[in-house]
Amino acid sequence: MLPAAHRLRVSGDFTLVQRRGTRISRPTLILSAFSRPDLPTRVGFSVGKSVGNSVARHSVSRKLRHLVRPHLNDLPSGTQVVVRALPPASQVDSTQLSIDLTEALNELSRKGIKS
Numbered sequence: 001m002l003p004a005a006h007r008l009r010v011s012g013d014f015t016l017v018q019r020r021g022t023r024i025s026r027p028t029l030i031l032s033a034f035s036r037p038d039l040p041t042r043v044g045f046s047v048g049k050s051v052g053n054s055v056a057r058h059s060v061s062r063k064l065r066h067l068v069r070p071h072l073n074d075l076p077s078g079t080q081v082v083v084r085a086l087p088p089a090s091q092v093d094s095t096q097l098s099i100d101l102t103e104a105l106n107e108l109s110r111k112g113i114k115s
Contacts, residue, residue, distance in 0.1 A: 002065055006072055008044030008080060017044070017082045022114050024107050026100035028089040029064075033108050035115035037078035043068050046084040056090040060097075064089075067098050071105055079113055 008014060021034030045064050047057045064083055075081065089097060 002043060002069060002072075005040055006042050008042040008082065013042075013080065014044055014046065014082055017080045018084070020114060021080070021082070022108060022111055024104040024111070026104050028086055028092055028097055028100045029104065030084045030086065031101070031104040031108060032082045032084070033075075033113045034080045035076065035078050035113045036080055037115070039078055039080065041072060041075050041077060041079045041081075043072070043081045043083065046082060047089075048085075050087050051085050052087075052090040057085075060085045060089045063094050063097055064101070067094065067101050071101075074105070076113065 008017070017034040018032045021032040024031045024033075045061050047061050047064075049057070051057050051060055064085065068081075068083065083101070
């Protein structure tokens with residue numbers, strides 16, 4: 001579980017990050033990041049019905065939350081991140097999700113974060 005202070009919860013914040021942020025695509029997920037230095041680093045997850053039924057969606061959400069937590073300290077302060085799961089995310093194991101997430105975060109650090 002992510003600490004409450006590090007969770008992105010408001011719909012408007014998700015929209016802002018996805019529309020104006022830096023976007024990185026991988027086979028199982030799309031990572032969007034936007035810098036807001038006045039706020040703490042926060043992460044939100046979007047797992048839509050295209051990923052699968054309720055059980056599959058919650059399973060993917062739990063895996064992603066578990067995988068993101070160790071990376072929180074690596075992100076610059078004020079980074080807002082939305083991780084959107086794609087349909088293949090329900091078909092792969094945690095190892096592949098971890099690889100895709102790590103690659104996306106590494107590319108994000110190379111590309112830079114829009115503010």
